[in-house]
Each structure stands twice: as C-alpha cells, then as structure tokens.
Amino acid sequence: xxxxxxxxxxxxxxxxxxxxxxxxxxxxxxxxxxxxxxxxxxxxxxxxxxxxxxxxxxxxxxxxxxxxxxxxxxxxxxxxxxxxxxxxxxxxxxxxxxxxxxxxxxxxxxxxxxxxxxxxxxxxxxxxxxxxxxxxxxxxxxxxxxxxxxxxxxxxxxxxxxxxxxxxxxxxxxxxxxxxxxxxxxxxxxxxxxxxxxxxxxxxxxxxxxxxxxxxxxxxxxxxxxxxxxxxxxxxxxxxxxxxxxxxxxxxxxxxxxxxxxxxxxxxxxxxxxxxxxxxxxxxxxxxxxxxxxxxxxxxxxxxxxxxxxxxxxxxxxxxxxxxxxxxxxxxxxxxxxxxxxxxxxxxxxxxxxxxxxxxxxxxxxxxxxxxxxxxxxxxxxxxxxxxxxxxxxxxxxxxxxxxxxxxxxxxxxxxxxxxxxxxxxxxxxxxxxxxxxxxxxxxxxxxxxxxxxxxxxxxxxxxxxxxxxxxxxxxxxxxxxxxxxxxxxxxxxxxxxxxxxxxxxxxxxxxxxxxxxxxxxxxxxxxxxxxxxxxxxxxxxxxxxxxxxxxxxxxxxxxxxxxxxxxxxxxxxxxxxxxxxxxxxxxxxxxxxxxxxxxxxxxxxxxxxxxxxxxxxxxxxxxxxxxxxxxxxxxxxxxxxxxxxxxxxxxxxxxx
Numbered sequence: 001x002x003x004x005x006x007x008x009x010x011x012x013x014x015x016x017x018x019x020x021x022x023x024x025x026x027x028x029x030x031x032x033x034x035x036x037x038x039x040x041x042x043x044x045x046x047x048x049x050x051x052x053x054x055x056x057x058x059x060x061x062x063x064x065x066x067x068x069x070x071x072x073x074x075x076x077x078x079x080x081x082x083x084x085x086x087x088x089x090x091x092x093x094x095x096x097x098x099x100x101x102x103x104x105x106x107x108x109x110x111x112x113x114x115x116x117x118x119x120x121x122x123x124x125x126x127x128x129x130x131x132x133x134x135x136x137x138x139x140x141x142x143x144x145x146x147x148x149x150x151x152x153x154x155x156x157x158x159x160x161x162x163x164x165x166x167x168x169x170x171x172x173x174x175x176x177x178x179x180x181x182x183x184x185x186x187x188x189x190x191x192x193x194x195x196x197x198x199x200x201x202x203x204x205x206x207x208x209x210x211x212x213x214x215x216x217x218x219x220x221x222x223x224x225x226x227x228x229x230x231x232x233x234x235x236x237x238x239x240x241x242x243x244x245x246x247x248x249x250x251x252x253x254x255x256x257x258x259x260x261x262x263x264x265x266x267x268x269x270x271x272x273x274x275x276x277x278x279x280x281x282x283x284x285x286x287x288x289x290x291x292x293x294x295x296x297x298x299x300x301x302x303x304x305x306x307x308x309x310x311x312x313x314x315x316x317x318x319x320x321x322x323x324x325x326x327x328x329x330x331x332x333x334x335x336x337x338x339x340x341x342x343x344x345x346x347x348x349x350x351x352x353x354x355x356x357x358x359x360x361x362x363x364x365x366x367x368x369x370x371x372x373x374x375x376x377x378x379x380x381x382x383x384x385x386x387x388x389x390x391x392x393x394x395x396x397x398x399x400x401x402x403x404x405x406x407x408x409x410x411x412x413x414x415x416x417x418x419x420x421x422x423x424x425x426x427x428x429x430x431x432x433x434x435x436x437x438x439x440x441x442x443x444x445x446x447x448x449x450x451x452x453x454x455x456x457x458x459x460x461x462x463x464x465x466x467x468x469x470x471x472x473x474x475x476x477x478x479x480x481x482x483x484x485x486x487x488x489x490x491x492x493x494x495x496x497x498x499x500x501x502x503x504x505x506x507x508x509x510x511x512x513x514x515x516x517x518x519x520x521x522x523x524x525x526x527x528x529x530x531x532x533x534x535x536x537x538x539x540x541x542x543x544x545x546x547x548x549x550x551x552x553x554x555x556x557x558x559x560x561x562x563x564x565x566x567x568x569x570x571x572x573x574x575x576x577x578x579x580x581x582x583x584x585x586x587x588x589x590x591x592x593x594x595x596x597x598x599x600x601x602x603x604x605x606x607x608x609x610x611x612x613x614x615x616x617x618x619x620x621x622x623x624x625x626x627x628x629x630x631x632x633x634x635x636x637x638x639x640x641x642x643x644x645x646x647x648x649x650x651x652x653x654x655x656x657x
Contacts, residue, residue: 008066008077008082008083009065009066009083010053010063010064010065010066011063011064011066012055012061012062012063012064013028013031013032013035013061013062013064014028014031016031016064016069016073017030017031019076019077019080019082021069021072021073021076021077022070022072022073022076022167023069023070023071023072023073023167024069024070024073035062035064035068038068040052040062040064040068041062043068045065045067051064051065051067051068052064052065052068066083071165071168072165072167072168075102075168076102079102079103102168102171104171105170105171105174108174112174112175113170113174115174115175116170116171116173116174116175117170118147119157119173120169120170120173122143122147122149122154122157123154123157123158123161123169123173124166125139125142125143125146125147126139126140126143126154126158127139129142129143137151140154140155140158157173160172160173161173184226184230186225186226186231186234187218187223187225189217189221189223190213190217190218190223190225191234193213193217194209194210194213194231194235195235195239197209197212197213198235198248199239199243199244199247199248200247200248201247201248201249201250203248203249206228206232206235207228210228210231210232213225242254242257245257264461265308265309265461265462266461266462268308268309269309269475269478269479270307270309270310270472270475270476270479270481271307271314271338271339271341271342271476271479271481272308272309272341272342272343272479273307273308273309273341273342273343273344273345274305274306274307274308274314274334274341274343274344274345275305275306275308275344275345275346275396275397275398276303276304276305276306276327276330276344276345276346276398277303277304277346277347277396277398277399277402278301278302278303278304278322279301279302279304279402279405279406280299280300280301280322281299281300281301281302281406281409281410282299282406282410282419282420282421282422283299283300283409283410283415283418283419283420283436283441284297284298284299284418284420284432284434284435284436285297285298285299285300285418285435285436285437285438285441286435286436286437286438287300287320287438288438295435296320297435298320299420300318300319300320300438300441301318301319301320301321301322301326302316302317302318302405302445303316303317303319303322303326303327303330304316304330304398304401304405305330305331305334306397306398306401307472308345308397309462309471309472309475310462310463310468310469310471310472310475311397311401311458311460311462311463311468311471312453312468312469312471312472313401313449313452313453313468314334314337314338315330315331315333315334315337315338316330316333316445316449317329317330317333318441318442318445324357324495325495325534327357328357328377328492328495331357331377331378331492332489332492335484335488335489335492336484336489338476338481339481339482339483339484340381340382340383340481340482340483340484340488341383342383342384342482343383343384343385343386344378344383344384344385344386345385345386345387345388345395345396346358346385346386346387346388346396347387347388347396357376357377357378358376358377358378358379358385376496377492377496380548381488401452404452405448405449405452406422408448408451408452409444409445409448412444412448414436414440414444415436415441415444416430417430417432417433417434418432418433418434418435418436419431420432452468453467453468453469453472454467454468454469455467455468456470458471462475490531490542494531494532494533494542495531495532495533495534496529496530496531497510497529497530497531497532498527498528498529498530499527499528499529499530500525500526500527500528501520501523501524501525501526501527501528502524502525503524503525504524505520505521505524506520506521506522506523506524506525507520507554507557508520508528508530508541508543508554510530510532510537510541511537513537513538513556513557514556514557515530515540515541515554515555515556515557516554516555516557517552517553517554517555519551519552519554520543520551520552520554523543523545523551526545527546528543528544528545528546528551529543529544529545529546529548530542530543530544531543531544537556538556539556540553540554540555540556541553541554541556
C-alpha cells in the first residue's frame, strides 16, 4: 500500500503498476519491458546522476526516479499527494500546474466536461486533417463547417492547447466562465429581515418574502435591493441548506437527511425475538347490542405479534379497543401455539406499558413505577423487553405488515359498504352503508392472516422469495424454544393486582367479592399479588407474595342469607378448625408457661445510693410568716350558738308545714 503525503521520488516497477498511472502499463511485467526499451537503468539527469538505483531491502531490483515517467504520470502522482517536487524546478512547476488543472477539472459539472471533450474532438479532427497534407486553414474551416462553430473559435482553442500534451488538453479546453463581477451589496438589516421571514415553519414562498422585504422594509427606509434571483442565489450560497430544512420543515425532516439504518436479522432464529403492535381497521363492525339494546358499531382493533426473523404473524386478537386484556390474550395464544420467546419489542402504549404486561420494568416510561408493584406477564416469564422510540414506525417490522393486512382484510369484498377510508378526506361513496357482523369479520381476519403468512414471493433477508410461514417453519424446527406450562398459561390468562389483605382475618377483596382461605390468615395486613380472571370473578383467585412465590388459592367468600343456619354452621366450623390448628401450632412450639418464665427470671434489686450534694444552697420562706393569734371562744358562747342553730331549723320546719 503506497501512502500519500508527498516526499517520494523513487518507485519500483511493481509500485508503478499498482498505482495505475496514465501513460504507464498496468502490470509489473509491462512496466519492466518499457524500462528496458527506454533504457531507464542507464539514464542520467543533467548533472550526470543516475536516475535508477538498486532497491534496498529483501528482493532487490531497481527503483526509478520520477523524472523518467511520462508527464501525465508525474501529474497524477503530484495530484494524489504521493510525489514531492522542488519549487525551483521548472519541470516540477509544469507538472504541478497540470495536477492543479486536473484537480479543477474533476470538480466541474458533467456539462463542462462534455464541452471540453467536444472541443478536444474538434482539435483532434483539425490535426488529423493537417496530418494528411491539408493546409491548416482548410482543416480549420472544414472542422468549423462540420461542427457548426466559427473558425476563429477553433483558432482560440488551438492557442489554448499550444504546447500541452494531448492527454492533458481537457483541463485546458474546459470552459471557465465566471460571474458578472463584483457581488451586489445588500443592506444588513434587509438581509436579516428577508432571512427571518423566509426561515419560518409556515414556509412562505421566497417571492412573497422578497416582496415584503422590498415594499414593507426597504422602501420606507430608502434602501435599494438587488433583484429577486440575486437574493435567492445569495440565500442558497450563504445559508446552510440543513438549517433551511430544520427551520422550515422541522427537526424530523433533518433526521431524514441521515441515511436510514439498515439492520440484519440473520443472527436470529424463529421465536427468539418478536414484536407486538396494535392496528385499527378501517372497517365498521357490529359488536352486538349494548345494555340499552342499541347496536355497538366501532372500528375494531387487532393486537398482533410477529416473529422478527421470519416476519410471520404468530398470534392476534381482535377487540373494540386496545387494552391490556387484549394484549394478554394475544400473548396467551402465542405461548400456547408456539412457545415463549426470549425478547419482545413494543412501544410504550397504554396497553403494552400496563403493569399487567410489563410491571416491574423500570424503563417503561409510562405510569408511575413502584418497587412493590407485581411483576407483569413478560418479566415474570423472563422475556426481555425492548422499547421503541415513540412515533417511529420504522423501529418495528410489524408496521410494514399492517399495509398488507389493511389491503387484504379491510378491503375484502365482504366488507363492501363498511370501509371507512384511511383518512378523513378519503371517504368512499358508500361510506357507512353497513357494518360487518363481528363473527363474519373474525372469519375474514383468520383467512387474511393465513394468506399473509403463506403468500410466496416475499423478498426479505430471510425469505428470499419464499413465504413467511415456510421461513418460520424451517428455523423453528432447528431452534431451541421454551414451551409454556400450565403455570405459564395461568400467568398469561389471569390479571395480576396488588391488594393488601385484611388486617385481622387476611381476606382479599376484589370489587365487591371477598376471597379467603385458611392460609391467608398468616398474611393478614400484608401486600399480596392476586391473580384473577377479570371476566369471571366467581372463580378462585391465586395469591402470591411480592417476590412472586405462590402462596395459596382462595375461593370466593360468598354472602349468605340472614336465616341460613347451614351457612352459620359452616362458618362456625371454619372458626373451630382454625382454633384447632392454632392449638396444634402452639403445642408444636413447646412454649413455656408464665410460671416457668417467672421461675427462670433472675431479678436482683440493689439499694439505690443517694449521693450528697457538694454545696447546699440556702432556702428562705417568703410570705406572712407571723400572724396574730386568735383568742379561744368561751364555753357559754359556744352553747348559745348551738341553741340558735337548733331554733332556726325548727322554725323552718314549722313554716314548711
């Protein structure tokens, strides 16, 4: 490999052949034959210095100086940056000019190159006619008549190629037209006004922006602007086109300027990676009667699961809305028919990012993620989840399948009159003439999905002209795929909800239904994960702890009639059985009695030592410390007071009577 960077003047025959230079053969043997024919090994320069020297290193041979090569080859070496030329060498300056001319020529448009080739052909014709003995003037006139140009023009071309080798004439003959001279001056404020007006999301035309700039900004200020085309060329020349696209069409349009990512699935196998998405059909379907007896007519939604390796649609469910229930049923069909995949790609729609499906995944970017929430269906089965970028349909291969499905199912002849159109302004003439019954539509869906999978001629990386079903079957037969057990199907078919057990008895309540079994008494007041069938709450529920360990199956605790003695006896028996179980547990534990506990306790009480204060603070009594002594009443006075009290009581009694 010959490196660039200049500074090389010596080359071997093998290196010259490898470079593929103009004027030299393309093989080492032919280069050596030319060197022998032109005596390169014996040539010397003007100072008598040999222009060939022995090659250093293993293998030997000769190296030849740059000056031995044809001018075209030397020019090509300089242009590639391989050869080094001294600035004071006239031949080197000529070669450098040729290299610069070819570099300029390669950057020109095809139109300029075609004109240069046409002029070179005319010059070749003049020289060919002159070589036959025709006078030069006659040769020029003949070429001028045939190519419909003036003789003066041909003479000008002959002057341009005078002294230029034939293989270097194209750069000399190429048109070198220049602009009209000095660039027109534009007022800075007007230019800023024009750019700001044009680079808006409303995408006004340049003509309207130019008119506003001239009449509403420049004219009132006495500013004169160049013509519209000049201003447009200035905009195209000075403003980055990527900025124009970003400001006028948005950043999404800028992303389209980067080539689309190409991804391969050759390293995958069937059922290794699936993707899931929902599709709303452009068909009106009658889902039956509602509670008021009116027809429920809606556009149905299908949740589909596709194998990424083969592009085969593996499972699907149809409903009136995209929900976690519909998603869970589609996964249940997938597990039952084909097994458990290793990974699933989905968007963060409400149906897929629901905690019933992806609960426990920290990066689902929807809803609040709690550490204590139960694991969803996919994480509990060890299925990895890949979230796609919102509003990025190319991230999921299943998006391409919906185009075939929409054409095969929504436009089926049996749906005539029920097709709604794929846009608000694309409604058919027979819009909403009828609604397809749900049973018939499900039949159309089954047929359409089978046709989608079995149609041949699919040109994908793995099908190569076959069908999706054939590609899936070949890979599925030789792949390791996990199979679903009864426990897996229970997870898929049942909804998981986190419920706190009642703090005394431990029952769990869903809606207005209570579920209890004796084992729940041990988990009273705890947060438990309860899996149940939301379509039939009369069935028993399955209870798990927060770690996902199965605890028990609890039946519904039905309400009994007030005078139902049999129900009362059953309830009393349950309480008695629970007491008996608790007594057995107590006996097994071999607990100590209170007297045994007291006997084994060693309590020693020591007398409390009261410390003496180091300093005693004096305390004085405050208040009326000395009162006047009262004299003791005489014995006669006391008796007289008692007589008065007795007399008063008797008088009162007399008045009451």
